[in-house]
């Protein structure tokens with residue numbers, strides 16, 4: 001997260017794991033400030049410094065036409081787009097859905113955006129609480145299961 005550019009959003013600080021500070025996924029970071037933002041901003045871990053969700057990336061140094069709309073800001077859409085995983089020669093986009101709004105990824109502009117990505121060949125893994133939905137490149141098939149089930153398959 002980036003104080004000024006994130007415009008008050010801190011959803012990644014709630015949903016994503018940060019190993020450097022032993023922060024588990026889906027738990028609010030203990031360093032979230034009482035009035036928003038990060039209370040250790042100057043000393044935040046490298047993972048936090050380097051992370052830009054796709055919404056933020058689209059609005060920093062890119063042509064204005066590439067900017068995702070305000071309504072897709074993660075604290076409004078309830079969905080964090082990112083990070084990407086390029087391991088093993090692949091390109092998978094991880095999508096983290098606020099479990100308080102489990103249908104958010106299937107609604108409105110977010111649904112259309114994810115559909116478009118899948119149609120253009122982007123592999124997607126969507127995390128909703130303890131569940132994952134894996135969408136193959138092209139979007140032809142979606143497999144749904146618990147995190148534990150996929151962890152067994154991944155071994």
Ligand code: SF4
Pocket residue numbers: 001002005006009010011012013051052053054055056074075080
């Ligand atoms: S989810 Fe994106 S916009 Fe929100 S705090 Fe994280 S990087 Fe910033």
Ligand code: SF4
Pocket residue numbers: 001012013018021023029030031032033037038039040041044045048
């Ligand atoms: S250390 Fe700061 S930037 Fe990193 S997750 Fe916690 S509150 Fe967010």
